[in-house]
Amino acid sequence: MKKVAAPHLRWILVAAAAVALLGLPLAASGYVLRVTVSALIAGVFALGLNIIVGYAGILNIGYVAYYCVGAYAYALLASERFGIHVPFVPLVAGCIALGAAVAAAIAFLTSRLKGDYLAVTTLGFAEMLRVIVNNADALTGGPKGISGIDPPALFGLAFADSRSFYYLALAALAFAIYFSGRLLQSKLGRSFACVREDEDAAASIGIDTRLMKIIASAIGGAYAAVAGALFASYQGFVSPESFVFSETVTVMCMVVLGGLGSVAGALTGTVLLTFLPELLRRFSDFRMFFYGLAFVLFMIFRPQGLVPSEAVRREYEGNLRGAGRV
Helix, strand or coil: CCCCCHHHHHHHHHHHHHHHHHHHHHHCCHHHHHHHHHHHHHHHHHHHHHHHHHHCCCCCCCCHHHHHHHHHHHHHHEECCCCEECCHHHHHHHHHHHHHHHHHHHHHHHCCCCHHHHHHHHHHHHHHHHHHHHHCHHHHCHHHCEECCCCCEECCEECCCHHHHHHHHHHHHHHHHHHHHHHHHCHHHHHHHHHHHCHHHHHHCCCCHHHHHHHHHHHHHHHHHHHHHHHHHHHCEECHHHHCHHHHHHHHHHHHHHCCCCHHHHHHHHHHHHHHHHHCHHHCCCHHHHHHHHHHHHHHHCCCCCCCCHHHHHHHHHHHHHCCCC
16 A cells, blocks of 8 residues: 655645534534633734744743733723724734734833843733733723623624634634744744844844844734734623733743744643643642643653754753763
8 A cells, every 4th residue: 555645644634633623613512612712812822922932032921911912902992891893803903013012112121131030020011011900990990801892793794602703713823823834934033043042143143133032022912912802802801810920821831831932832732731621620629730740740751842843852852962861
């Protein structure tokens, strides 16, 4: 029997996965569908952080701020809060621009910082934003949040339930995956990698490292803003409790567990950390114990991530050779 060539097999697997994803809403229960939609939104969110941390090596632990910006921008302009109902497409475009602008501004202010100083400063910006949102009752509704948010609508078709919204979120994730893959292979992506590996060496060959950090942050901020807009439109409600520091921790774990700098890794981590807590829900008393144990085991036996990028894989193997372990 003739063997199927590797490229052909890859496309066959991609086609099979596409058919399975497109047919999922027809077979899944309402609960599974809701969790899956959450995973799709989280996938867009994680891919944005993967660009900032995985591609450019920027330790941003205030990433949830951009998610919050996108969600509240959508909520304020597509609800009865002020009686404004901006159409979905221009509103999402505005959220993208706002998320990118906020991320670029923060990156500009923190571009001279590195390591722990950068991490603490970005966390500070995120906490400042959350406090403002929580206390600006006249604008954001304060702790009560904003309800009655319009569902997305395209060409007269409203995505008002989980089944229809699933396809919208799937399309957003597919575009995010495509753009991330193209970015990784582009000249800009290679410049990000140079900054991540050795900032001084990158500067010595003419790369404007400060500009690269700002661009990477802006792209990641745009991803987060899209995820925030999708979250707000799907839930129909936003409040400050949805944008706490633990959200950044969760998405950071998705990226690190899957493999820094890897699109497939970020998606793998997203799937695991979205569905694993749901599978362990029946063991509610010990769920977080198993969750933590799984993390410890992964970090001990697979520190490079489940699906690491080629650069991370080579670096890890080089470290093992240097230590005489392979």
